[in-house]
Amino acid sequence: MSTTPASALVILNQPSRHAPGSLDDVAPMRFVDPDAFHVGVRDLGITRGDGIFETIGAVSGTPQALEAHLRRFARSAAALDLPEPDLDAWRAAIAAVTDALAGHSEAAIKTIYTRGIEGDGRPTGWVHGFASSDFTAARQVGLRVVTLDRGYRHDIASTSPWLLQGAKTLSYAVNSAALREAQRRGADDVIFVSSDGVVLEGPTSTVLLFREGQLVTPxxxxxxxxGTTQNCLFAFAAQRGIPTALELTTIEHLHSASAVWLVSSVRHAAPVTAVDGIPRAAESELTAQFNRYLAERDA
Structure with a gap:
């Protein structure tokens, strides 16, 4: 009698058609033991955080918003001047890992792509999937958040593009530090704000508000x-005749909005129940509709 593994790991031999593969005469991808050692200590993804990733939610063996994640993966690679990823190879690896974990009701599928060993010219790529944590409480009870200054103006994309904001890089030490700071302040999560007071995003999520009859994201x-999940929820809103908008958002908007959520690929829609210690109402029925829609997506 077969059992579904807790995790699965596939190594891509040639994650980009524009760079040589890691080994000669091997399969394009291979399953390996997730608990064994596979990445070299000189890999720039380890030593410098020089690489990118995506986290794709999977429900009952179906990867969700896969093509949107792959498009963002390619954009991040371009921002870091990594060799263009072979999306067909990545798509096949994701499918293999997702199939291996199909017995889990929910799973997280991570694609990791690094520059490889410095000077070697061969990038490293792998797909790791594992059973998701139980996010029932976050989805139903909600999250207390704190706002933290990210330390730059909201227009940094035009003034300093080399800072790679907007690319999903492996350099997540600041995001992890922000989440620890939230815990020190008695909160569950963070909403980053620019130095000039504009709401940005969460460390691992997109901010979504319901304001003046519209579903709004910064x-x-x-x-x-x-945000791949935010884009899905905008599609949900369009089906139901709910207006949507991209707007510059302030902390005052967070407090005055009818509802606020942090949305992400694996946790889905988590209502915000307090901002900087100030309680706020949550839209329980709309949250439930969001999460049903996200769980039932077939793409």
Whole structure:
């Protein structure tokens, strides 16, 4: 009797058609033991955080918003001047890992792409999937958030594009530090704000508000990630005749909005129940509709 593994790992031999593969005469991808060692200590993804990633939610063996994630993956690679990823190879690896984990009701599928060993010219790529944590409480009870200054103006995309804001890089030490700061302040998560007071995004999520009858997300031109889950929820809104908008958003808007969510690929839609210690109402029914829609997506 077969059982579904807790995790699965596939190594891509040639993650880009524009760079040589790691090994000669091997399959384009291979399953390996997730608990064994596979990445060299000189890999620039390890030593410099010089690489990119995506996290794709999977429900009952179906990767969600896959093509949107792959498009963002390619954009991030271009921003870092990585060799263009072979999306067909990545798509096949994602499918293999997702199929291996199909027995789990929900899974997280991570694609990792690094520059490889410095001077070697061969990038490293792998897909790791694992059973998701239980996010029932976050989806139903909600999250307390704090706002933290990200330390730059909202227009940094035009003034300093070399800072790679808006690319999903492996350099997540600041995001992790922000989440620890939230815990120190008695909160669950963070909403980053620019130094001139504009709402940006969460460390691992997109901010979504319901204001004046519209579903709103911060934008445009804020050097934040293009939210795949937010885009799905805008499609949900369009089906139901709910107006949507990209707007510059302030902390005052967070407090005055009818509802606020942090939305992401694996946790889905989590209502915000307090901002900087100030309680706020949550739209329970709309949240439930969001999460049903996200769970039932077939693409």
């Amino acid at each position: 934008g445009p031109g804020l050097a934040i990630l293009d």
